[in-house]
Amino acid sequence: MTDKLKTVLKMFADFDEQELNVLSGCFKPRSVAKNSILLYEGSVCKEFYFISTGCIRTFFMDKNGHEKTRYVMLDHYIGTALTSFIAQKPSIELIEALEDTELLAIQHADFYRLNKQMDHWKDFYQRILEMAYSFQNRKIEQLTTLTARQRYDLTMSETPELFQRLSNRVLASYLDMREETLSRLKSR
Amino acid sequence: MTDKLKTVLKMFADFDEQELNVLSGCFKPRSVAKNSILLYEGSVCKEFYFISTGCIRTFFMDKNGHEKTRYVMLDHYIGTALTSFIAQKPSIELIEALEDTELLAIQHADFYRLNKQMDHWKDFYQRILEMAYSFQNRKIEQLTTLTARQRYDLTMSETPELFQRLSNRVLASYLDMREETLSRLKSR
């Protein structure tokens, strides 16, 4: 399981074997049951995750009490509620397990200690931020220019796995539409 | 003019005087006339900007040929078309001067050379990315949860300067609504 972690870490920065061992020691394994909440609205995000198997998401509530899913992490994805994690301020986003999930978690304190001490970790974090930014930017483009059907088709072609693993309720909130609309789109 | 640059740089990372002098040398001054384009759609963004005086924006075109403004940079702001700048791939976004503008530009090659050589610059870039990410994330929240009027009111209270300096056409595209809608909101 830490082998997978090492493989993924190496995709982001040029860690040597010794560094990878240090990092493996910082990531602690945990099992979380489907539907459990890893971070509540209003609390500070203290952890950064690597998903071994399973699925978690970050989402927030709008004024009408509807969920908006920002990011879905499947097997071997990494991430967290980044805005709160960065600023160490109360989070607007929640983190929730959508399946029974095995994950590895690194604490914020360790994360930022590494950021001071290990140059390759600095590179790693920089890459994460660059990708997270570009992903968000793309999402804004899609939200402002595409219709519900176009967002449906695009996600279907880019990450069809989401259509298999997410419930309609969650998928709809990820695509920024109501479940009824998603249901209608499915039946063309 | 470079004094202002130094002051702003120091807000992002703990540069010493010697480093600030090196950096000042990397940022080259330029004057750009109102309405001139600094980056066209399809070309690679090679520069990162500090605005001395004036105003520039990044925006992109949707399928119907309407503009969508992502980010407006006023005096003493820093930034660029980050997604293209990061990946050095053709940009979807354009950069345009909205007023006659005095700016300082650093080349991508210098930017990334510094990122290898100067630890404080690494910190600087990390801060930029963190803030850019959080800003984008906030924008997504606003786009998906707020009505046109709520976005109008929020921006009015947070950055009223935009209402004074931007044309209705640009302001509307920044607020993600049509000019007609903005006009109607103004007259309550």
Add this chain to the structure above:
DNA sequence: AAGTGATTTTGACCTGGATCAAACACCGTC
């Protein structure tokens, strides 16, 4: 001050997707 073009406002109309509500399907469990 008249003319030309750009920008902003106003009016009438339309539509994608939300809302509300009810029916339906799919479970696990007693």
Add this chain to the structure above:
DNA sequence: GACGGTGTTTGATCCAGGTCAAAATCACTT
């Protein structure tokens, strides 16, 4: 196999904001 709970589909209605078009205002130029 009946029963409650959860998730999905279907139907009827509504509305914020987009679209299209025309009028009004502003901003230069000659």
